[in-house]
Amino acid sequence: MAEVPKSYDPKNYEDTIYKRWEVSGFFNPDVCVEKGITDANASPFSIILPPPNVTGTLHIGHAAMLAIEDVMVRYHRMKGDRTLWVPGTDHAAIATQEKVEKNLWNQEKLTRQDLGREIFLKRVEEFAQDSHDTIVHQCKRMGTSMDWSREYYSLDAKRNLAVRTAFKKMYDEGLIYRGDRIVNWDPKMQSNVSDIEVVRKEEKAPFYYFQYGPFVIGTARPETKFGDKYVVMHPDDERYAQYTEGDTFECEWINGPITATIIKDASVDREFGSGVMTITPWHDANDFSIAERYGLDKEQVIDFDGTLLSIAGEFTGMHISEARPKIVEKLQSKGLVVKVDNEYIHSLATNSRGGGVIEPQIMKQWWVDVHKEFSMPHSNLKGVNMGDPVTLQKLMRHVVERQEITILPERFEKIYFNWVNELRDWCISRQIWYGHRVPVWYHSTCQHVDETGVSSAFKPAIVGELQKDEKGLVWCPYCKNSYDSLDHFFQDPDTLDTWFSAGLFSFSPLGWPVFSKTTTSKTGQENDFTNFHPTSVLETGYDILFFWVLRMVLMSTYILGEVPFKTVYLHGLVRDEHGNKMSKSLGNIIDPLDMAERYGTDATRLSLLIGSGPGADSRLSEEKIAGFRNFANKLWNIARFVGTTTKITVQNTQPISITLADKWILSRLNEIVRQVTENIEKYNFSYAGEVLRDFTWSDFADWYLEIAKIEGKKDEILSYILTILLKLWHPYMPFVTEAIWHDICGSEELLMVEKWPTFFKDGVYPELVEGAGKPDFSLVQGIITGIRATRAEHNIEPGKLITAYIKTGETYDLLEETAPIIRGLARVENLTIAAELEKPEDSVGFVERGVEVYIDLAGVVDVAKEEERLQREISMVEPYVIALEKKLSNKEFIQNAPGSVVEAEQKKLVDAKDKLIKLQDQLRTLSE
């Protein structure tokens, strides 16, 4: 073996190892099958990477996601599954465009309109490409074993075809419609955004009470009040019982007298304000729904740029921020202001991207109708047959109810149902430029009039590849004119919500719609859709459950008639050490790449995997990462020790054990393999890692390796344990394990594709599992620890060899066999082991499970100190004995508790009593 460095420096290994993995081709399941690594008929395991947005760089949350998914993927690959992890990036329409617009303004003082659509989009694409390259580099740096030959971009040609195909299918079914509805308009971004993209911010703003005819109305938004001509109150409100619905009255208002009509509607909250309100249907979602119910007029007051329209009279053209105080001033002068509440707090709707203040507007937009009933076109879903009447909402509810999709942790199922049950139609069109263009073309000259009465000269027709006839002509479905190019048509200028394309991500990256489910071949990208859909697991942050998971279920159940994935595993947020969200403004960002540079990728991954429960937010600190850097180094040195003292051979079969310590460590190892395997299967990544770390550091390094130094001749066992440990650690720490495998174990093969260890279900020594012969090493450990503690307490120098006596009772054979270990690890020179012996002079002692141990202090016993120690111990054992006696004298306990529990308690009592007597004896001899 070549000279191995004393400590593990990740920088010297990580890049080289990643290249070796890439060159091997084993990230690609087809290559694994071809090379005989994976059986062609093995069960598939697939994950589609939740594609990071091309808005910049990956943050620590991404790193956590990559680490968790890589653990699953590496585990399943080693287990022998046909394992596919598809990488990708998302164009994130609004987010990316917003970022580029911001840069454009900051650096060049230009707007997107200044550049024009085509040039602006080029700029966005350049930005996106840069971000993409950074992200790919970062993913590789984190050690992810994704199949880069299958990488996709959410806006590439294949995904665009998927979007168009899905859109057309839903449009033809009537599930996508175009309609005038109230939307969340962002005047700053000049686009509408969906309900879930709106965030509410608490804001203090004056709340005004105005006289409106005989009524007092309250509002925080006087600028919307110009067109208000309906006054609404609760039908049961006794204060207004004298008014009847439909009554009209004249009143003085902002720009002169108006006629107002009374409406009685139960949606009015009698407790709020005066219990009377006027409505502004064009600029308020609730008012809109009241207006719809009663067939009231709707009038636009505020323009799309946030300025007032001509209805505002003298205020026309003013921005609302400027107009508001002036309007109040005017009402004041007319004596119509009753009072002003300056302490009013309301939540202001803002756009989560860019922060623009939302101004509701009625606009013609494209919508997905989630409530429309249709007959299921085809179905592989449990409990849904072809032809069954369903709605998109019902499908989404159904598959989780029927457990076709399992959401983990379970509590998120409730949240999922809350969302599904409150689902409203999904507005999918956006007035931004970056994204999938709405795949609808209008015929410029067709005079067809919309049957819904919408006064548009044009009716959308989906053309292009999807609507060309056999001769390659494009035709208008209404006037039936056909053309040999798209010149007579123009495309809808809007783009689609980024989640529309994201909804297809369980299958569009697998080749749909070009490749369908017909193949029997288990390899080849053209067969991915057959071989890997539904995917095994969708792993993502809980914050995205509703944006994304819901949309994917919608798309897959309707379009394919099957679920997108079998399990949803949600991870939490990574916060800073104080529990705060990481943000630039707080300056508490921990950059994953920076950490990987300084502490190694493996340490960074471990810090994100261990110490956080599923779905729970976790706290991260640099100290934590440094701690795991130490552990990676520990593993390195364990291997280095094994490598320098023994000839390492990769051991895949259980070696023959010789000593009690051997049996103990092999039993423990078997148990660890079982626990790690089972907990990874159950998504308990943290627990599996903790168990493994404790075994590696404590049982193996601190105990067994020290024993190996004493007992010697352990080449096979050490090689075997190291081999298994490296395999178990590989999914968590791919680099250091691969480095050890190559540099220390001397293997030219890749650890990445080694077979995952198996375990004996009933333990490695089934004949020893029960009863006295069980390799119970803990007595020996207890005795050693006890001697060490006694030494420390009596200030015996660590290097000094001592004389000790052990009165074994029935455990003579066990302790006689392990005497060399006790001598070595407790630094005992003269050790007397006997079934019976008297307490030697000038000695102090302790009791370990019935075994009495005495240490010769060579005439320097500090009687007072020892007395104090014995008293202290006795005072701890006494109440314990009393508690046990009480428990065991309780007839109900004896009757009701299982026999094994009673037995265990009886044994505890015997041991504790025995210990108490022996301690009291020692105390007595001491004072004699």
Next chain:
RNA sequence: GCACGCAUGGCUCAGUUGGUUAGAGCGUUGCAUUCACAUUGCAAAGGUCCCUGGUUCGAAUCCAGGUGCGUGCACCA
């Protein structure tokens, strides 16, 4: 307002179907350096498991109520 979480040593968290004298890592204290590893080892201190009540032979664990913290949704005329 509705819903969902969380509460365990100074800090971060385990505690997997109710049976341990409640564990780990970091931090703290003492000791150790020609030893695979000081990115280490040995030992120690430190906890009324948020409160109250209930179920049970037995509760950190199950139930109810309360307190504190957090998250999502709704309302905000």
